[in-house]
Amino acid sequence: MPLAEPAVVVDRLVMKYGDKLAVNSLSLQVDRGTITSVLGPNGAGKTTTLETCEGYRRPMSGSVRVLGLDPQKDRRALLPRIGVMLQSGGAWSGVRAMEMLDHIAKLHANPLDTGMLSERLGLADCGRTPYRRLSGGQQQRLGLAMALVGRPEVVFVDEPTAGMDPHARRTTWDLLQEMRADGVTVVLTTHHMDEAERLSDMVHIIDHGRVIASGTPEALTSSNHKATLRMVLPLLPDGALQGLSAILGPDLEVSPIDDARVQALGPADSGTLAAVARWYEHHEVLPFSLTLGQRTLEDVFLELTGREMEA
């Protein structure tokens, strides 16, 4: 199987709802055999982008290719090759869980064994439960099973672990990683930083319909191979903060949290730590908190947008 061609190419995609710009010239690429996260706050344009890849929406401008095909024009050729998990719903309210999964399986030529799949996703003991009586997490797992059962080359999963308990989340992550190992390309949307960080080979952070950063989780979170110092400080006169930027360098990011606190974030090593401590002493400041560690995707988002990503 030639792997040269990317699984998904989105090129300057524009989508609007009425006057509202949902996707604003968004470009991204998903390589085959990877888990790629589209990470962003609610309303950033994640689902709209995904649904354009799935052929539900026609690009207003720009283009989308999945497995080299146009999801609109080549819909019939593409659909059997992809698996789709919607953010919610997708089953009759009176249908039994296994009945629904078996039905989707019958629409495919070489489906997975539905018994095995339901076992793996912990659906075995609710197989005869009508869809409307399944818990939110069970409905999510059934939706995931429906996306996988046709043995697709690419799966698009929209917020796959929303509403799942921690155990089910871990099971889902394991399953997605096993699929990648078996050569399936996984595209997922999430607003959980930890999910993107832990699971993905590649992360595209999107905000207001644009990609604001792309990279492996390691590349996005490492800055100059230094640790990141994060502190929450009381409000200080401007001059005092200039002293801090002299220590931490031009990469220092200062952003207000509320009327009384600011957050300062910057790269640090052992030398800077001692200097910061002397700076506290000099200004008679005690930080509300002081943490040292790797940057997280949360920090990256905060730096890029000045906002916290809403969980």
Next chain:
Amino acid sequence: MSTGTFTPDPGGAPLGRQVMAQAGMEARLILRNGEQLLLAVVIPVVVLLGGIVASKRIDLNLSERPIDLLAPGVLALAIMSTAFTSTAIATGFERRYGVIKRLGASPLPRHGLLLGKVLALLVVEAFQIVVVAALALSLGWDPSVSILGVLLASVLGTAAFGALGLLVAGLLRAEATLAFANLVYLLLMVGGAVVIPVDEYGALGQVVRWLPSGALGESMREALIHGSPAWIPLLVLVGWAAVGAALTARTFRWE
């Protein structure tokens, strides 16, 4: 690459198999649903029994024996309830729950979905016809049958009412569809010349004979009382099916 559990092996099942799976699923869901079953079987049976009792009490000055006149009309009513009301309600909720959206991302093409729906309707209707006909025969029904006439009436009636049901489901929200489809069903049952012949409506008969309900009722009666296809009512059904399908194609939203 070694073969793992999830190693891709994609592809749609042959279209025929997909359509059969869809038809089986939809028919099962209709027959499992209590309210749908009430509409499909219980109401027609009650109307048949009630009509016979009532015709003994009040003199309708009927040209035929009551059972011979009522049974074809009740068969038409059964078809109308399934093709119109059940289709509208089921499709309305399929849109609401994202079922149609989800199937839209499956290998099942839209014409396959429609075909599956039509087959499911025909299965349910066959079940209704067996139940109603068996009851009517046990009550002394003595039809003179045109198989062609019954088949055409059933298929064209299903096409006309099915298209109108989809039209309603595509335009209204699920709850509004539920209310509206039931209301229309009741109005047509009483005033639409389904069960009671067009001639009993007096001057109004000239209007109701052009309704899909009147046309289905008349074509069913003609096929089972006089044993011949009723071409004009059948043409009226073709017209309604064409108008319904054209409007549905223009307005229906899959989500």
